[in-house]
Amino acid sequence: MAEGIAFLKRNCICGVLGMDYVGREVILNGWVNRRRDHGGLIFVDLRDRSGIVQVVFDPSHAPEAHAIAQEVRTEYVLAVRGIVRKRPAGTENPELPTGEVEVVAREAEVLNPSETPPFSHQDRTQTDEFIRLKYRYLDLRSPRMQANLELRHLAAQTVRAFLTEEGFWEVETPILFKPTPEGARDYLVPSRVSPGNFYALPQSPQTLKQLLMVAGVEKYFQLARCLRDEDLRADRQPEHTQIDMEMSFVEPDDIFDVVERMLQRLFQETIGAELKIPFERITYAEALRRFGTDKPDMRFPLELVDLTDLVANSQFQVFSRTVASGGQVKGINAKDCACYTRSQLDNLTDFAKQHKAQGLVWLLVKEGPVLESPVAKFLSEEEQAGLIERFQARPGDLLLIVADQPAIVAESLDWLRREMARRMGLIQPGAWKPLWVVEFPMFAWNEEEKRWEAEHHPFCMPHPDDLDLLDTDPGRVRAQSYDLVINGVELASGSIRIHRRDIQQKIFDLLGITPEEAEKRFGFLLKAFEYGAPPHGGIAPGFDRLVMMLAGEENIREVIAFPKTQRAQCLMSGAPCEADPQALRELHIKVELPPQE
């Protein structure tokens, strides 16, 4: 081997060292995690991916190695040859997995020095994310990020192993493709050899996986990168990974079954958590009625109670007028919260108003039970008794009521319900409550554009009982679609697809997609469906969100090696950046920016 390249190569890793290694000579390679210079003895905590071990440099035993240890600094890459020995009595470090032993250095070699790092994961402070992202390769050295990367890897391997056992094939689909029918903005890639034409980066492999069903693959999956040019959030990146799945000859139950067992195994093998299967199921309509949202957090009760009929003729006009104008009156019972102070109640009212409610009616349940509230005098005895009964209220409870149009009642009470669960400490740490939400509406009415839109996507199969409604009342058509919600987070979305040309045509008609447009956008798919498309369906659990959940992270960036900022930039590399003029010429692209001040 050439001079300067040969080095003291490791034959052991740091994290495994323990009493069973005592007396052995090992060679370790790693980074200087910390150095403690006592003038005579120097201690170096050497770190590799597996962990940290203390190396002792003693000038009286190995002066040359000691001299090198004097020169090294944090994050230097170091090779050490030495003897593992039990630490002297009283100097063991119980905080460190390898803390019973240490390595007495005989020889050391600096494999590479390091600049002083701009920040250290050993600081007790939390480094600003801007700095972490700029030096992401340093940030990824932290135990937290290493653990997240490993967890993500383990999750991917578990999913692959499980689906392989179930007979799925992993098929890679192209990244350069056509716009997908998902409704988000596409990332476009210009074609050099076909001037003026563009690829779209896939928002999902939706059409391709359906083609794989036509192709007879029967069970497909892919850890698929999905790209959408939309604004970012704590749980949204421009590129994310889905466990994309599709199966032939299935009904929703078949898909639920395989996903439930997959997640059960995934939670078990990554974090040792037990998911009970089958998961609970409710319809979209029921979710909205009971929780005000299509992704309810089932870790706590606080269900919405409907009072609309009870107060329809109330003297309290906030209630009766709302009902008369087609609105609803609903509320939640916050058990044992009647002790809330006036300022706490005002604070809750503000919270409800921030989430679109016009106001919040609160009633304290006192001994009797009787209701205490500024509005109590407007409520008849029957109404008060009815409220107490309907809320199953007991002295000490706090009733929170919103009267408004149904959508606003749902939204504000959903927020209020989650906020009260937080304030009341109703969420048990480590609780997992998966839930299938089924039978989403097929269409949503776009008021601005005065037309129907697909709630999921246009290849979603309508509920068999609702096929007639396609002609008469599209708004009531339920889709054979389903979401998987865990702890209030939407984790997967899927459906049974349309494999019959006549139904597909009807859907396109309703969505206002002309035959010409359908031909242009998905002609390749429709054509394929004419050659014996099997009944099929699928689902796509969001892999980043899953890992985020398993890792207990609040932010998707913590489980992605090189994430982007909210402005979709990579602070480390500076992407996106200007293109080379020559490259633009070859692509026949002229950049025209808005005038600058």
Added chain:
RNA sequence: GGGGCUGUAGCUCAGUCGGUUUCAGAGUGCCGGCCUGUCAAGCCGGAGGUCGCGGGUUCGAGUCCCGUCAGCCCCGCCA
């Protein structure tokens, strides 16, 4: 496209009412010295700042106002 929070030393932050012996400060890191059992080593010393950037108000701005840039959170959008 909109709302909110943040921006002061490499990093994490304090900086009160606009001034005066707190106005360029602390901890940590860094550099140097001492130190043979530390593990957040210790002790002594030192260097280090365009207070994000631009403009304005004022006798005087880290501090007040306007604009702008960047990061984060949220709404819209989207999964």
